Amino acid sequence: MTADRSDDSDPAQSRYDQARYVEDGEYEPLLSEKDQTRVEIGAASDAGDDDSTSPLPDDLTRDSLELPELSEPELARHYTRLSQMIYGIDSGPYPLGSCTMKYNPKFTEDVAALPSAAVHPDRSEASVQGTLGLLYRLQDYLARIGGMDAVTLQPPAGAAGEFVGIRVAAAYHEHNGEGHRDEVIVPESAHGTNFATAALGGYDVVSLPSDDEGRVDLDALEAALSEQTAALMLTNPNTLGLFERDITEIAEMVHDVGGLLYYDGANLNALLGRARPGDMGFDVMHYNVHKTFATPHGGGGPGAGPVGVAEELAPFLPAPRVRERDEQSKAGEPIYERFDPEHTIGKVHGFDGNWLVLIKAFAYIARLGDAGLSDASASAVLNANYLAEQIEYDVPYGPFHHEFVASAGEQDAADVAKRMLDYGVHPPTTKWPEIVPEALMTEPTEVESKDTLDRLAAAFNAVAGEDDDTLADAPERTTARRIDQTSAARTPRLSWQALEDES
Amino acid sequence: MHGSHATGSPYAPHTAEDRTAMLEAVGAATVEDLFDIPSDVQFEGSFDIDARTERETRRLVRSILGRNDHLTELLGRGHYGYYIPSLVDHLADRSEFLTSYTQYQPEVSQGFLQALFEYQSLLVELTGLEVANCSMYDAATALGEAATLADRVRDTTGHRVLVPDLLREERRSTLENYVAGTALDVETYPVDDGNVDLTGLEATVDEDVVMIYAENPTVRGTIEEQLAAVGELATANEALFVLGSDPIALSLLERPADVGADVVVGDASVLGLPTSYGMGLGLFATREDYLRQVPGRLVGASEDATDRRAFTLTLQTREQHIRRERATSNICTNQAWVALRTAMHAAVLGPSGMVDLAERDVRRARDLADRLDDIVGVKAPVHDRYHLREFVARVDQPARAVADDLEDLGFAVHVVGDHGIQVCVAGVSDDRIDRFVEALEEVTR
Numbered sequence: 001m002t003a004d005r006s007d008d009s010d011p012a013q014s015r016y017d018q019a020r021y022v023e024d025g026e027y028e029p030l031l032s033e034k035d036q037t038r039v040e041i042g043a044a045s046d047a048g049d050d051d052s053t054s055p056l057p058d059d060l061t062r063d064s065l066e067l068p069e070l071s072e073p074e075l076a077r078h079y080t081r082l083s084q085m086i087y088g089i090d091s092g093p094y095p096l097g098s099c100t101m102k103y104n105p106k107f108t109e110d111v112a113a114l115p116s117a118a119v120h121p122d123r124s125e126a127s128v129q130g131t132l133g134l135l136y137r138l139q140d141y142l143a144r145i146g147g148m149d150a151v152t153l154q155p156p157a158g159a160a161g162e163f164v165g166i167r168v169a170a171a172y173h174e175h176n177g178e179g180h181r182d183e184v185i186v187p188e189s190a191h192g193t194n195f196a197t198a199a200l201g202g203y204d205v206v207s208l209p210s211d212d213e214g215r216v217d218l219d220a221l222e223a224a225l226s227e228q229t230a231a232l233m234l235t236n237p238n239t240l241g242l243f244e245r246d247i248t249e250i251a252e253m254v255h256d257v258g259g260l261l262y263y264d265g266a267n268l269n270a271l272l273g274r275a276r277p278g279d280m281g282f283d284v285m286h287y288n289v290h291k292t293f294a295t296p297h298g299g300g301g302p303g304a305g306p307v308g309v310a311e312e313l314a315p316f317l318p319a320p321r322v323r324e325r326d327e328q329s330k331a332g333e334p335i336y337e338r339f340d341p342e343h344t345i346g347k348v349h350g351f352d353g354n355w356l357v358l359i360k361a362f363a364y365i366a367r368l369g370d371a372g373l374s375d376a377s378a379s380a381v382l383n384a385n386y387l388a389e390q391i392e393y394d395v396p397y398g399p400f401h402h403e404f405v406a407s408a409g410e411q412d413a414a415d416v417a418k419r420m421l422d423y424g425v426h427p428p429t430t431k432w433p434e435i436v437p438e439a440l441m442t443e444p445t446e447v448e449s450k451d452t453l454d455r456l457a458a459a460f461n462a463v464a465g466e467d468d469d470t471l472a473d474a475p476e477r478t479t480a481r482r483i484d485q486t487s488a489a490r491t492p493r494l495s496w497q498a499l500e501d502e503s
Numbered sequence: 504m505h506g507s508h509a510t511g512s513p514y515a516p517h518t519a520e521d522r523t524a525m526l527e528a529v530g531a532a533t534v535e536d537l538f539d540i541p542s543d544v545q546f547e548g549s550f551d552i553d554a555r556t557e558r559e560t561r562r563l564v565r566s567i568l569g570r571n572d573h574l575t576e577l578l579g580r581g582h583y584g585y586y587i588p589s590l591v592d593h594l595a596d597r598s599e600f601l602t603s604y605t606q607y608q609p610e611v612s613q614g615f616l617q618a619l620f621e622y623q624s625l626l627v628e629l630t631g632l633e634v635a636n637c638s639m640y641d642a643a644t645a646l647g648e649a650a651t652l653a654d655r656v657r658d659t660t661g662h663r664v665l666v667p668d669l670l671r672e673e674r675r676s677t678l679e680n681y682v683a684g685t686a687l688d689v690e691t692y693p694v695d696d697g698n699v700d701l702t703g704l705e706a707t708v709d710e711d712v713v714m715i716y717a718e719n720p721t722v723r724g725t726i727e728e729q730l731a732a733v734g735e736l737a738t739a740n741e742a743l744f745v746l747g748s749d750p751i752a753l754s755l756l757e758r759p760a761d762v763g764a765d766v767v768v769g770d771a772s773v774l775g776l777p778t779s780y781g782m783g784l785g786l787f788a789t790r791e792d793y794l795r796q797v798p799g800r801l802v803g804a805s806e807d808a809t810d811r812r813a814f815t816l817t818l819q820t821r822e823q824h825i826r827r828e829r830a831t832s833n834i835c836t837n838q839a840w841v842a843l844r845t846a847m848h849a850a851v852l853g854p855s856g857m858v859d860l861a862e863r864d865v866r867r868a869r870d871l872a873d874r875l876d877d878i879v880g881v882k883a884p885v886h887d888r889y890h891l892r893e894f895v896a897r898v899d900q901p902a903r904a905v906a907d908d909l910e911d912l913g914f915a916v917h918v919v920g921d922h923g924i925q926v927c928v929a930g931v932s933d934d935r936i937d938r939f940v941e942a943l944e945e946v947t948r
Contacts, residue, residue, distance in 0.1 A: 018611060026811055027613065031621055031850060039854040041755060054755075055865040056889055060726055062758045067628055069853030072590055079594040079847060082614030088602035096604060103514050104602055107557050113592075116568040120576040120584065121781030123915050130571035131780055137567070144550045156640040156782075157836040159823070167680055196823035196833035200651070202684025205828040243539040273546065280544045290836065294514065298840025299615040300605040300800070301638070302782065305836075319676075333570070346676035350643030350770070351582060351781020363564050368512055369554030375511035378534045382517070385537055386525040399539050421611055429607075432824070446515040450525055473808075478610040481808035485609075488805035488817040492794060494634055495624040499804060499812075 016092055016424030018479045019084035027480065028081050032496040037069035085479040086299070087426055093448050093456050095387075097403045097429040097441025098191065098239055100269050100291035105367065108295065108360035117359055121351040125337050129329075131355070132336035136322045138306075138362045145365075145373070146268075146285055147278025148308030152317045154353040158266060159193040161286025161305025162233070164318060166201035167345045168284060168309060169231045169260045171316040175343055178258060181230040185259075187216060189240060189433040191266060194233045203230060210435055214240040214397040216250055225257045235264035236280065237271075237401035239433050239441070241384060251281025260284060260313075265305075268292045269445065270381060270402035273374025283310045289361035296360075304357040315342040320352075377402070379446035383453060387444050390457035392464045396436060403443035405436045406460075411471060413438040416463050418482060419474035423459035513557075574915045575935045576778060579893040579927025580722055581642055581671060581770055584778035585751070585860070586930060587844075588851045591775060595844045605800075605839070609815040610807075616814035619802045619839065622846040629753040630767040630788040631760025636799035638771075638838040639785025642747060643674040645768035646716065647681025648787060648798045648832055652766065653714035653743040654685050655796050655831070661711040661742075662686050665704070669694040671722055687713065697725040697886040697895075701732055708740050718747035719756055723925065724868065724893030725886050726756060734763020749773040749786070750849065751929075752891055755861035765790055773929075774852075775844030784841040795821060798832030800839075864892035867928040867936070872896070874940050875926075880947045885923060893927035895919050900947055908946035914939050 021028040042058040054061055070078070087094075094101035111117075119128050139151040155161040166184065173181050184198035187208045198205045206224050211217035215238065225232075232254045236244045244250065254261045263277040263285035269292045271277075277285045289295060290303035297303070309317060320338035329335050368376065380402040388395045393406040406428075408416045417427035417440075428442040440460075444453060463471070475482065493499055517525070522534070531537050538545075555563065576584060595601070599614065606612035606619075619637040626635035639645040650664050664682065666675060668691035679689050692715075693703035699717055708715070715737045719727040727733075730746070737744035746764040748756070751773050759767045772784035789797060795818065803817035823830040849857065868890045875883035875896050883896035898905050902918045909916055909924075917925035928936060 022811075027813065028617065030617070030624075032624065037854050039858050041858060055862055055869070056726070056755070060728060060757060060889060061755055062753075062761070065628065065754055065854040065858055067625065067854040067857070068850060069855065070850065072588075072851065075847070075850050076590060076594065078850075079590075079618070080597070082618050083594070083597040083599040085612075085614035085617075086599035086603050087608070087611035088599040089604075090598040090602045094604065096607070099604055101604055105514060105557070107561055109596065109601070111561055111564040114565060114568055116565070116571045117779070118584065118777040119571055119780050120578040120778045120915065121582055122578045122580060122917065123574065123576065124910060127572040127574055127910060127915065128780075130568040133570060134564070134567045141550070141552060144552070147546070156644070156838075157834070159833045159835045160640060160644070163680075163833060167683060170683070191835075192822075192824035192827050192830070193833050193835050195827035196830040199828035199830075200681075200684050200833050245539065245541055248541070248543060271540075273550070274538055275540050275544050275546050279546060288836075296601045296840075297604045297836070298601055299603045299612075299619075299843065300839030301837040302640075302839075302841055303836040346680055347643065347673045348677055348680050349781070350641045350671065350673045350677060350783065354640075354782045355780035356782055359564065363560050365552060366563055367555055367557060367560040369552045370550050372512040372554050373550070373552070375515055379512065379515035379517060381537045382522065382525055382529075382534050385529045385531070389529050399537065401537075401539070417608065418610065421608060426611065427608065446512060449516040450521040475610050479613045480610050480811065480813040483609045483807045483813045483815045484805045485815050485817065488803040488815050489820075492801070492817060493804040494620075494801055494817075495627040496621070497624060497627050498633070 017477055019081065020479045021081050030496050031068040031070065031078060035068045035070050036066055038064050038066040040064050092425055093444065093452050094426045095428050095442045095444045095456065097443045098266050100443060100445055101297065102294045102445045103447040104294050104296040105364065108363045111363045112356045112359045129336055132322050134359065134362055136324060136336050138358055139322065141365050142287055142306055143308055146287065146308045147276030148285060149311040150314035150317060151306055151308045152321055153306045153358055154318045154349050155286065155305040155307055156349050156354045157301060157303045158286055158288040158305040159197060160348060161307045162193055162197040163200060164307045164348050165262050165284040165286055166197055168313055168316045170201060171343060171345050172313050173230055181228055183228040184230055185224050185232040187234065189238055189435055190233060190235065191264060194264060198233065214242050214435065215244055216246065218246060218249065221250065221253060225253060225259065227257060229257050229259035231260040231262045233262040233264060235267045237267050240397050240405050241400040241403040242397055243401055247280045266291060267402065270377055272377040273370065274377055278310065283313060290357060293361040293364040295357050295364065302354045302357050304354040304361065316345055317341045318348050319344040319346060376446045383444040383446060383448055387442065387453050387457060391460040393440060393460060403441060405433065406440040406442060407436050408438035408440055411438065413440055415471035415474065416440060419463045419466060419471045420459050421475040422477045423462060425456050425459045574910065574913055575931060575939065576915045577926040577931060577939065578915055578917060579724065579929055580917065582778060582781055583773045584930035585773065587775065587777060587848060590851055591844050591847045595840065595847060600840065600843060606816055609813065613814060616802050618843050618846055620814050622842045623802060625846055625849050626786060626788045629750055631758040632767060632788040633791040634794050634797060635788040636797055636801055638842045639787050639799055639834065640838060641783030641785045642768060642770040643677035645785035645787045646674055646747065647678050649745045649766045649768050650678060650682050650687060650714055651685060652793060652796055652798065654687055656793050657713045657741065661713045662688050663712045664689050664714045665692050665707065665712055666716045667692060667694045667699065669722060697721055697723040697888055698727050699729060699733055701729050704733065705736060708736055710740055712740055712742045714743045714745055716745045716747065720752055720891040723886060723895055724890045725888035726891055730757060730762035738763060751857060751861050754857035771845045772841055774848035776841060784838045784845055796831055797821065799834050799837060864928055868892050868894055871928055871936055875943060878944050878947060881943065892929045893925060895923045895925045897922050898924055898947060905946055909942055912942040914942055
């Protein structure tokens with residue numbers, strides 16, 4: 001992957017090219033196209049069962065298993081080639097709004113790979129004091145950062161954290177004889193997960209429009225709130241990158257009708273060390289530790305979505321949590337134990353969530369400390385405002401925190417994104433939130449340098465000047481050219497078996 | 504090069520000059536001016552978290568985790584520590600795999616999309632079902648998603664979900680949380696000698712049942728022998744038959760499609776992950792009939808503008824970012840990188856390696872049971888069944904004390920009731936198993 005920097009005076013000419021492997025006219029073949037081996041099973045004989053015969057009777061086993069069987073060198077090349085056909089944050093800027101794609105420090109991989117981290121979840125408390133100790137410290141860090149009283153680390157992703165928040169809210173209302181509350185209010189600019197989570201929790205979703213400045217419309221909120229309101233799910237700053245300045249009033253309004261205020265932590269990176277959801281009146285929040293605390297997104301996961309709550313909700317958190325016992329060990333060290341909160345909703349994961357991700361989040365927070373965390377939000381906010389200023393697309397609303405939403409105007413935002421790929425950068429999130437027409441939702445994060453932001457802006461601006469035909473033909477320099485997503489959905493082929501059936 | 508970061512984020516690259524130039528460009532005097540936060544909610548305090556160097560941070564984590572005891576884990580029950588070939592770590596850790604995001608721009612994500620397509624294909628072969636998604640969080644949440652799928656696809660109304668009364672409490676509890684927003688009730692059917700009690704199940708099934716769940720192997724490590732009958736019972740009552748399993752078990756045991764399974768769930772991280780305190784990879788496969796109701800992400804084949812085959816996320820109109828409250832699931836971030844590791848591990852083993860691993864565990868579990876049975880005061884296995892890799896042994900002494908004594912000697916086992924211990928051979932070397940036999944002899948003496 002070499003970037004052509006021959007013309008440094010025009011950053012838009014900076015190129016990033018991925019590898020493209022072509023064999024027999026097709027891109028890198030599937031493993032199944034390189035080899036398929038059928039193993040016959042169930043050759044049990046009455047003569048007993050040495051290693052060549054099945055140790056189980058025929059009627060309990062399958063007949064055969066057919067999968068590729070390649071040598072390790074062949075596999076190493078296959079996966080190396082696949083990796084060279086992927087754009088990651090280590091490849092270049094990744095300004096996907098609301099996804100907070102930061103550079104991931106490498107050392108966190110090493111600490112997660114420590115042999116002492118590899119423990120079974122069913123081990124005795126006494127034998128996993130290290131794991132429990134790290135979980136306890138991370139609970140504590142997150143509580144302080146969010147201004148919350150109690151934290152569970154169990155949810156394996158942000159949406160899972162939302163679900164825990166909603167289940168905890170439901171249990172709390174139920175416990176207080178308020179089980180009739182059946183509505184959750186969600187601003188129309190909110191993440192899709194908020195709507196889906198509220199629905200999964202059994203709630204009717206009440207959509208809340210924004211005001212002319214892109215923030216919560218207090219009159220609309222007033223109209224939406226009632227004795228039926230279980231919670232308002234809000235993110236602050238919101239997905240337009242705007243701080244909800246009326247947050248204290250919003251919290252009062254929600255609390256006045258007996259509802260709870262839920263904080264979607266997807267945008268917490270903008271607030272680190274500057275403001276805390278707990279101080280703003282939020283009762284429940286989730287943390288996307290894979291976003292805010294720079295743990296790798298792994299092509300779509302695993303993440304982790306710890307949930308913090310105010311004191312009155314703590315008894316409803318999932319079981320188990322970790323606490324410090326009153327007495328110490330003989331060596332004078334604290335002793336940790338698991339416990340079930342008094343009115344716990346039970347489990348939301350078969351074990352204890354995504355432990356390896358939690359280790360990385362802990363290491364990241366411990367590395368940065370107060371000063372680093374608050375510098376992260378400062379740099380993220382500076383970067384967003386700077387980039388918003390440099391691009392020629394219209395950027396409505398403002399002032400911005402860590403992200404902004406530009407409008408592609410007459411151009412199609414999805415086409416703009418495809419064309420940006422040709423300039424060697426990853427495009428922003430497109431077509432959402434729908435409040436801004438042809439939205440380009442952009443979040444540079446704190447890890448991009450001024451130089452990179454200038455090149456990113458140059459890519460935006462180069463595309464802004466291009467005609468629709470050029471955009472419609474893009475991308476032309478990527479591994480694969482524009483992919484037909486309509487046909488993929490119309491004729492779903494979801495496995496190599498489906499491709500074989502077709503041919 | 505950039506300046507010192509003694510007091511700031513070590514990963515934010517601005518120099519003082521950069522900052523000045525950028526502030527000037529946006530027309531602000533200081534970075535603080537950019538924060539549009541009302542004074543009454545500004546945070547003026549401290550988290551009391553000291554910054555550390557990278558080396559100090561590594562030392563800190565190592566010292567915290569250093570308090571974990573080194574034990575040989577014979578625990579199993581859905582979470583296993585099989586040996587992972589080095590290729591998996593080295594290639595999965597390539598930073599393009601590790602540092603990319605969901606494949607919303609397929610033209611620059613072909614490598615990951617193809618790896619996930621290959622993972623889906625692996626599950627299709629293992630289950631015999633036509634459709635597999637490219638991950639849920641773990642077995643328990645996949646079971647929860649199966650129940651909400653059953654709720655959506657079943658023609659007639661009904662509210663009962665049946666699970667075996669011998670099931671990990673964690674799975675049942677997670678399932679109950681998933682169905683809390685529906686009208687479904689989770690109920691149990693009886694288990695006899697570790698396996699489905701078919702007569703007991705028949706007695707409780709009626710037309711109000713929307714889903715029957717069974718596991719193969721069971722939580723006790725036994726292999727089910729009447730799954731086809733369970734499938735028929737489900738079909739007769741128009742209920743979904745959901746089967747819990749894992750990729751190693753599926754390499755050898757009856758194909759779910761052949762026993763009438765409509766959905767297969769389970770934990771696929773049995774391949775690809777070490778024991779990681781329960782982090783998993785939810786397996787989810789189903790019949791083509793339910794394609795448009797499947798939760799989670801699907802990778803499909805298509806063509807690009809040069810007519811070459813290329814891959815893309817597909818059928819996204821089921822997903823939360825498009826369908827919002829009418830989505831089939833709220834899942835967004837999933838376990839993609841774990842799916843990559845699982846696909847890699849399976850590829851290194853190949854079909855004969857996977858079958859060998861499963862068959863070897865059947866033999867090793869049986870051999871270990873034979874050896875334990877020879878110890879005075881121990882009877883193994885308790886269940887008169889075939890076992891895949893774990894089993895329960897009866898100990899005459901109080902099981903809790905036996906387990907504690909074993910832990911002092913470096914072995915972790917489960918306690919089952921007052922006089923049972925459950926042991927699992929998966930991932931445990933033959934040498935360690937020899938020592939475990941000696942240890943059990945010693946503590947039951």
